[in-house]
Amino acid sequence: xxxxxxxxxxxxxxxxxxxxxxxxxxxxxxxxxxxxxxxxxxxxxxxxxxxxxxxxxxxxxxxxxxxxxxxxxxxxxxxxxxxxxxxxxxxxxxxxxxxxxxxxxxxxxxxxxxxxxxxxxxxxxxxxxxxxxxxxxxxxxxxxxxxxxxxxxxxxxxxxxxxxxxxxxxxxxxxxxxxxxxxxxxxxxxxxxxxxxxxxxxxxxxxxxxxxxxxxxxxxxxxxxxxxxxxxxxxxxxxxxxxxxxxxxxxxxxxxxxxxxxxxxxxxxxxxxxxxxxxxxxxxxxxxxxxxxxxxxxxxxxxxxxxxxxxxxxxxxxxxxxxxxxxxxxxxxxxxxxxxxxxxxxxxxxxxxxxxxxxxxxxxxxxxxxxxxxxxxxxxxxxxxxxxxxxxxxxxxxxxxxxxxxxxxxxxxxxxxxx
Amino acid sequence: xxxxxxxxxxxxxxxxxxxxxxxxxxxxxxxxxxxxxxxxxxxxxxxxxxxxxxxxxxxxxxxxxxxxxxxxxxxxxxxxxxxxxxxxxxxxxxxxxxxxxxxxxxxxxxxxxxxxxxxxxxxxxxxxxxxxxxxxxxxxxxxxxxxxxxxxxxxxxxxxxxxxxxxxxxxxxxxxxxxxxxxxxxxxxxxxxxxxxxxxxxxxxxxxxxxxxxxxxxxxxxxxxxxxxxxxxxxxxxxxxxxxxxxxxxxxxxxxxxxxxxxxxxxxxxxxxxxxxxxxxxxxxxxxxxxxxxxxxxxxxxxxxxxxxxxxxxxxxxxxxxxxxxxxxxxxxxxxxxxxxxxxxxxxxxxxx
Numbered sequence: 200x201x202x203x204x205x206x207x208x209x210x211x212x213x214x215x216x217x218x219x220x221x222x223x224x225x226x227x228x229x230x231x232x233x234x235x236x237x238x239x240x241x242x243x244x245x246x247x248x249x250x251x252x253x254x255x256x257x258x259x260x261x262x263x264x265x266x267x268x269x270x271x272x273x274x275x276x277x278x279x280x281x282x283x284x285x286x287x288x289x290x291x292x293x294x295x296x297x298x299x300x301x302x303x304x305x306x307x308x309x310x311x312x313x314x315x316x317x318x319x320x321x322x323x324x325x326x327x328x329x330x331x332x333x334x335x336x337x338x339x340x341x342x343x344x345x346x347x348x349x350x351x352x353x354x355x356x357x358x359x360x361x362x363x364x365x366x367x368x369x370x371x372x373x374x375x376x377x378x379x380x381x382x383x384x385x386x387x388x389x390x391x392x393x394x395x396x397x398x399x400x401x402x403x404x405x406x407x408x409x410x411x412x413x414x415x416x417x418x419x420x421x422x423x424x425x426x427x428x429x430x431x432x433x434x435x436x437x438x439x440x441x442x443x444x445x446x447x448x449x450x451x452x453x454x455x456x457x458x459x460x461x462x463x464x465x466x467x468x469x470x471x472x473x474x475x476x477x478x479x480x481x482x483x484x485x486x487x488x489x490x491x492x493x494x495x496x497x498x499x500x501x502x503x504x505x506x507x508x509x510x511x512x513x514x515x516x517x518x519x520x521x522x523x524x525x526x527x528x529x530x531x532x533x534x535x536x537x538x539x540x541x542x543x544x545x546x547x548x549x550x551x552x553x554x555x556x557x558x559x560x561x562x563x564x565x566x567x568x569x570x571x572x573x574x575x576x577x578x579x580x581x582x583x584x585x586x587x588x589x590x591x592x593x594x595x596x597x598x599x600x601x602x603x604x605x606x607x608x609x610x611x612x613x614x615x616x617x618x
Numbered sequence: 619x620x621x622x623x624x625x626x627x628x629x630x631x632x633x634x635x636x637x638x639x640x641x642x643x644x645x646x647x648x649x650x651x652x653x654x655x656x657x658x659x660x661x662x663x664x665x666x667x668x669x670x671x672x673x674x675x676x677x678x679x680x681x682x683x684x685x686x687x688x689x690x691x692x693x694x695x696x697x698x699x700x701x702x703x704x705x706x707x708x709x710x711x712x713x714x715x716x717x718x719x720x721x722x723x724x725x726x727x728x729x730x731x732x733x734x735x736x737x738x739x740x741x742x743x744x745x746x747x748x749x750x751x752x753x754x755x756x757x758x759x760x761x762x763x764x765x766x767x768x769x770x771x772x773x774x775x776x777x778x779x780x781x782x783x784x785x786x787x788x789x790x791x792x793x794x795x796x797x798x799x800x801x802x803x804x805x806x807x808x809x810x811x812x813x814x815x816x817x818x819x820x821x822x823x824x825x826x827x828x829x830x831x832x833x834x835x836x837x838x839x840x841x842x843x844x845x846x847x848x849x850x851x852x853x854x855x856x857x858x859x860x861x862x863x864x865x866x867x868x869x870x871x872x873x874x875x876x877x878x879x880x881x882x883x884x885x886x887x888x889x890x891x892x893x894x895x896x897x898x899x900x901x902x903x904x905x906x907x908x909x910x911x912x913x914x915x916x917x918x919x920x921x922x923x924x925x926x927x928x929x930x931x932x933x934x935x936x937x938x939x940x941x942x943x944x945x946x947x948x949x950x951x952x953x954x955x956x957x958x959x960x961x962x963x964x965x966x967x968x969x970x971x
Contacts, residue, residue: 319869320785326777327786327794330839334797337804337812337836344815397709405706414710416962421717423958425897427925428724428947431932435940436723444671478716485713509699532803539805541900542929567807571903571929582819589811593804600803604796 341590348583356587362552362569364584365577373566373588375552380565380592383469383544384537386558387476392530395481399488399526400514404500415489422482430546433475434467438547441471445559457558466561472547473558476540480533487532491525492518524606531603535596541567566592639691641684641700649687653679670715677708721951728948731941737949741910741922746934753946755912759921760953763827763906764896766916767834772888774835775842776877782843783850784872801840809836810901818905825907827916830923833901838891845887849880882964889961893954899925924950 349356351369359372398418402411445465452458495518503513545568549561564572570585577585657675681704688697739752778798782791813833817823853876861871877884902908902923908930909920924946931943 313867313869316867316869319872320781323777323781323785324790326774327781327791329774330778330794330801330843331797333836333839334801336816337808340812340815340820341808344819394709394712397706398713401706401710405703417717418713420955420958421713423893423954424717424720425899425925425950425954427897427899427928427932428720428951431928431943431947432720432723434932436719440670481713509695511699511702512695514702535803535805539803539807541805541807542903542925546929546932567805567900570807570811571900574904582814586811586815589808593808596803596805596808597800600800601796603803604799607799 338593341586341593344583345587345590346583348580349587351580352584360552360554362573362584364573364581369580369584371584373591375554376564376566376569376588377591377595378554379469379548379563380538380567380595382556382558383473383476383563383565384534386470386473387480387537388530388534390474390477391481391484391533392526394477395484395529395533396488396526398481398485399492400518402485402489403492404510404514404518415486418482418485420482421478422486426479426540426543427546429475429479430543433471433543433547437475438467438471441474442466445470449559456556459557460559461557463560465559467547467549468561469548469558469563472544472563472565475543475547476537479540479543480537483536484526484529484533487529488522488526491522491529494525495521528603528606531599531606535599535603538565538599539567539592539596540565541571544568545571641688641691645687646684649683650676650680653677653683670719673711673715677704677711680704681708724944724947724951727941727944728946728951731945732948736942736945740912741927742912744910746931746939747936749938751942753924753927753942753949755910756922756924756927756946757949758912758914759827759906759916759923760896760925760950762914762916763831763834763902763921763923764892766828766831767838767895768888768892770831771835771838771842771891775839776846776884778839778843779846779850780872780877782847784868784876798840798843801836802844804837804840805900806833806837806898807900807904809833810904812836813901814904824918825905825920826918827906827913827921827923830902830906830921831916833905834895834898837898837901838895841891841894842888845890846880846884849883849887850876852883853879882967886961886965889957889964893957893961896954896957897925897950899923899929902926903929924953 348364348369352364352371353368354361354370354372356372358374359370360375362371362376363369364371402414402418406414442465445468448458448470449460449465453460499517499521500513503517504510508516544565548563548565548568550564550569550572551562552564553562555562566588570589573581573585653676656679657672660675661672681701684704685697685701688700692700735750736752737757738754739750740755741751741753742755744751778794782795782798785791786794810833813829813836817829817832818825823829857875857879858871861875862868866874903926906923906926907920908926909922913919913921928943928946928950931939931946934940
């Protein structure tokens with residue numbers, strides 16, 4: 200509010216408003232009091248105070264930055280206002296009927312900020328800091344609750360493959376779980392990334408402009424389906440249908456150790472879980488990649504086409520290089536999501552605790568799925584052990600997410616909202 | 619397949635025609651028919667039975683055939699372009715398969731049990747082997763837990779968003795913004811484990827619906843913050859300046875001008891967030907624990923919730939339990955899709971201008 204009455208005197212004598220004192224002391228400030236009236240009570244900033252605020256603004260900006268709610272709005276607002284003010288200055292000066300409104304402040308007067316303003320700002324800031332505290336609390340309590348179980352553990356937490364947390368003495372380790380988590384997530388990404396990039400390209404470049412947003416919505420619908428329903432579907436619909444594919448892979452690609460099931464048979468395998476996970480992370484990667492591809496400057500694309508490039512050459516030379524960081528970070532966000540996915544995996548995978556590269560065998564487990572499966576019958580140590588495994592998952596996903604966000608953050612205009 | 623329509627691209631035949639010759643549509647059609655026929659033959663000879671594989675194999679054969687023909691007629695550059703076009707269209711079709719398959723499965727199998735009786739009865743006294751039973755208690759639980767979570771998450775998230783957009787310029791707001799993003803990727807089970815460790819184990823609280831809504835709140839806050847932040851940023855600065863110029867204090871400007879202007883967008887974001895947490899199972903598993911009776915009070919005693927109900931029923935081997943799971947899944951999906959549709963509707967009706 201004070202940026203406006205600031206204007207006339209501001210042009211010549213920036214920061215030294217007291218020079219215009221004689222004229223300004225006249226009580227001819229029509230706009231301000233009327234404007235103040237509606238909320239006199241609540242804002243407790245009287246015209247005089249507001250003006251003194253304005254005058255001392257320039258001196259006290261640095262100290263009052265935290266509390267200067269009414270003097271300076273966000274940077275850009277202040278900047279654009281003062282720009283507008285500067286333009287209007289000559290006019291108002293020549294008119295003469297608009298008296299400069301700055302009143303000589305008491306020497307050393309401090310700007311007075313409305314109490315409500317200060318309170319509101321601090322309220323929002325508390326909420327923001329509360330969010331940071333929340334993350335700290337999450338980490339702290341996971342560590343605290345895990346501690347007892349970890350100190351009671353007879354095995355090595357990081358190398359033991361079994362999960363005997365409820366036994367006496369408890370012997371458990373996160374090795375097999377972490378392996379299963381990473382393996383299933385990586386396979387899921389290997390399936391999802393090419394398809395997701397294809398979808399993003401389709402929506403941004405190939406699809407007719409009018410249909411694009413509707414098609415994007417269809418892909419977003421995939422993300423709206425709850426994970427438990429994917430689990431249900433994966434367990435009861437996909438699993439029976441998928442055995443044929445798995446056998447075929449085993450028959451023809453069994454010479455690759457990954458697809459070898461040896462004497463056993465195929466079934467609810469890590470591969471099946473990965474396919475379900477791939478479906479679940481697909482919309483995330485697709486939505487983020489789409490957002491990056493949309494930001495490719497249209498001039499780059501047109502320049503490539505004008506040089507005679509085919510559409511694929513245009514994508515390769517203009518779109519992909521520009522969108523690569525975005526796709527990489529989108530994939531990492533998808534990786535984080537895939538690693539943290541619980542219920543779908545818990546429903547699909549049988550809980551076994553061994554490290555095996557044979558992804559077609561009905562075996563495997565992940566950290567999150569183990570928590571969901573094992574929580575019901577866990578005793579005190581068992582719960583602590585599950586929380587300890589959760590802590591590992593927390594750290595791994597946080598690191599992956601942070602890297603992804605750091606890559607995205609390099610591009611300022613990218614919102615990341617789709618995630 | 620769909621790629622057959624591609625030569626009619628905006629650029630027209632001539633400009634992309636690098637060697638003076640183009641593959642004609644009948645040729646592409648012939649390749650497509652050949653691919654289908656070859657796949658059908660494969661099906662008769664080998665042991666493949668899946669419909670999805672059928673589509674995939676057709677797609678693969680068509681791409682190969684088209685590429686070969688294109689290399690012969692049009693040259694390698696054009697052939698590569700055609701191949702990529704087919705792959706891109708194919709990948710979109712591929713993504714539709716699970717969406718359609720999931721929806722069809724849920725509707726087909728869920729409609730069997732979904733009736734008023736199912737919606738208005740609980741599972742009290744009904745074993746896994748018994749027919750009957752319903753999801754009344756689960757619907758109550760879900761509504762109460764999600765409602766409570768929204769009550770906590772929406773004001774909190776809005777305040778954070780207001781801070782980030784209106785006040786935050788310094789380092790701390792950058793840190794907060796970063797961690798909002800990081801929190802978006804927090805696995806839902808971790809939220810559950812945290813509430814378990816903090817609220818239930820450390821503070822000695824029982825398993826209640828409220829504990830579940832605490833966990834849901836953690837998951838909901840970052841989504842609300844992100845969407846509200848986007849919307850607040852869209853409010854033109856002129857509106858703020860006009861308000862300041864009238865001498866309105868800053869906090870009133872935010873509450874009376876900025877937030878109301880962005881409200882439709884914020885509502886959309888909130889509803890999408892609600893839709894997202896309504897389907898969360900993992901955190902509830904650790905905090906609400908699940909119960910077969912109707913419990914209206916989220917602050918006392920275990921409750922149930924729709925996702926939890928689906929999970930527990932799906933784990934049973936009996937067909938009646940699995941039928942119940944499908945019906946509950948259909949209910950849940952209807953609720954979530956409705957929320958999504960309403961959110962989209964609100965968004966499209968009242969955009970920030």
